[in-house]
Amino acid sequence: MPEEAGFPPAKRFRPGCGPPGGRVLMLLTAGGGSGGRRQQPALAQPAASPYPEAVERQRRSLPIFPARGQLLAQLRNLDSAVLIGEWARRVLCPDRHLTPPRWLPLHAGPSPVCLSALCPAAPRLPGGPQDSGLEVLAVQRVSKTQAWQRAGRAGREDSGICYRLYTENEFEKFEKMTVPEIQRCNLASVLLQLLAMKVPNVLTFDFMSKPSPDHMQAAVAQLDLLGALERKDNQLTLTPIGRKMAAFPLEPKFAKTILLSPKFHCTEEILTIVSLLSVDSVLYNPPSRRDEVQAMRKKFLSSEGDHITLLNIYRTFKSLGGDKDWCRENFVNSRNMMLAAEVRAQLRDICLKMSMPMVSCRGDVESIRRCLAHSLFMSAAELQPDGTYTTTDSRQPVAIHPSSALFHCRPACVVYTELLHTSKCYMRDLCVVAAEWLYEAAPDYFRRKLRATRD
Numbered sequence: 001m002p003e004e005a006g007f008p009p010a011k012r013f014r015p016g017c018g019p020p021g022g023r024v025l026m027l028l029t030a031g032g033g034s035g036g037r038r039q040q041p042a043l044a045q046p047a048a049s050p051y052p053e054a055v056e057r058q059r060r061s062l063p064i065f066p067a068r069g070q071l072l073a074q075l076r077n078l079d080s081a082v083l084i085g086e087w088a089r090r091v092l093c094p095d096r097h098l099t100p101p102r103w104l105p106l107h108a109g110p111s112p113v114c115l116s117a118l119c120p121a122a123p124r125l126p127g128g129p130q131d132s133g134l135e136v137l138a139v140q141r142v143s144k145t146q147a148w149q150r151a152g153r154a155g156r157e158d159s160g161i162c163y164r165l166y167t168e169n170e171f172e173k174f175e176k177m178t179v180p181e182i183q184r185c186n187l188a189s190v191l192l193q194l195l196a197m198k199v200p201n202v203l204t205f206d207f208m209s210k211p212s213p214d215h216m217q218a219a220v221a222q223l224d225l226l227g228a229l230e231r232k233d234n235q236l237t238l239t240p241i242g243r244k245m246a247a248f249p250l251e252p253k254f255a256k257t258i259l260l261s262p263k264f265h266c267t268e269e270i271l272t273i274v275s276l277l278s279v280d281s282v283l284y285n286p287p288s289r290r291d292e293v294q295a296m297r298k299k300f301l302s303s304e305g306d307h308i309t310l311l312n313i314y315r316t317f318k319s320l321g322g323d324k325d326w327c328r329e330n331f332v333n334s335r336n337m338m339l340a341a342e343v344r345a346q347l348r349d350i351c352l353k354m355s356m357p358m359v360s361c362r363g364d365v366e367s368i369r370r371c372l373a374h375s376l377f378m379s380a381a382e383l384q385p386d387g388t389y390t391t392t393d394s395r396q397p398v399a400i401h402p403s404s405a406l407f408h409c410r411p412a413c414v415v416y417t418e419l420l421h422t423s424k425c426y427m428r429d430l431c432v433v434a435a436e437w438l439y440e441a442a443p444d445y446f447r448r449k450l451r452a453t454r455d
Helices: 050-061 086-091 144-151 168-172 188-196 213-225 240-246 252-264 267-277 287-297 306-319 324-329 334-353 365-375 435-441 443-454
Strands: 064-067 070-073 082-084 124-126 136-139 229-232 235-238 380-383 389-391 397-400 413-421 425-432
Touching (some): 188 213, 188 235, 188 240, 188 252, 213 229, 235 240, 240 252, 267 334, 306 324, 306 334, 306 365, 306 425, 324 334, 365 425, 365 435, 397 413, 413 435, 435 443
Antiparallel strands (some): 064 070, 070 082, 124 136, 380 389, 413 425
């Protein structure tokens, strides 16, 4: 930050304890090394009187974002950001001799700081509530090793100092090491590829971070239900359909969806849907334009669910030749849509190599829903008399995500693509199905589930 902004030369924070309640006091970062700009020295809390006046000038001229009772002044064209907390506003002017908090380094790239809430870093990691049997995206705190690793990713050309958005006391509460992903994610894809490589006895494979036996057995059970496994001489081997599933760089359930699509005469549509589910969301919903988004989205919404809604959007996108102006007007991410088109082309090539017929159901939406029901039957939920939903697998309470096309509907039975665990378990990417379709897909599976429920 240039000195003419009203800041004296840089000084480091004095060591000491944090403010009452551990609130954030101040964040000052040195800029990143982008665009060949000269590195500015790190700044710290100055003791000179111009500080409050300089910050107030910036506060009045730049956007302010409320975040849990705190203020974030985002300096878009400068290499520094100043964070003024509630405690700072209360005590900086009356008493400048209070000891500031002790801070730890944090990764901070050259991009502007923009946070909706000030809380410890928490990425979405695969895993679910304890003993729930669900596969969900859950919010987890980073570990200490992750936090320190991020401190070395600032990409600077010169020395600099950056500060975490949480205190050292919070940092000490983090787990020391991150749980390896292979120990907390679905292993069905891993086992499918190991079996495709003819690895003997995959259940005893020597992983560097060995998953639990329960996770391995769950993956075997899922592949068995999808018809990908068989046992020969007490060894697990792939069935013919299992070998075809291994040829797709997809989750087994999506590979099975594509392989089932010729039976329901909807291969072209299923390729589109799976491709759209394989990339980041092609839709964006700016909160400030919520009413406008809903008005634009109505012409694509389908009462059959989110999969058909996405299919409608993709068809319009392709019919207009990938018009970026249309994407902007309809709140569609053109880059992700183009990526989905590339993924679709690659999946179609794999299907052609397998001599699969490229058939289309055209306007027969029921065929698409039947195909999804026969492949996603393990991710199904039923409406209860009290208006809530429970999964048919683990009888776990779930809810329809607010972004879903079915949020204001109450279909009797749905299948979903994933669960997002925040304040509750939300189903995302839903499709309306009939209960008898699920029983057609796996009669033995649902008979066992029904018997377990009665018991």
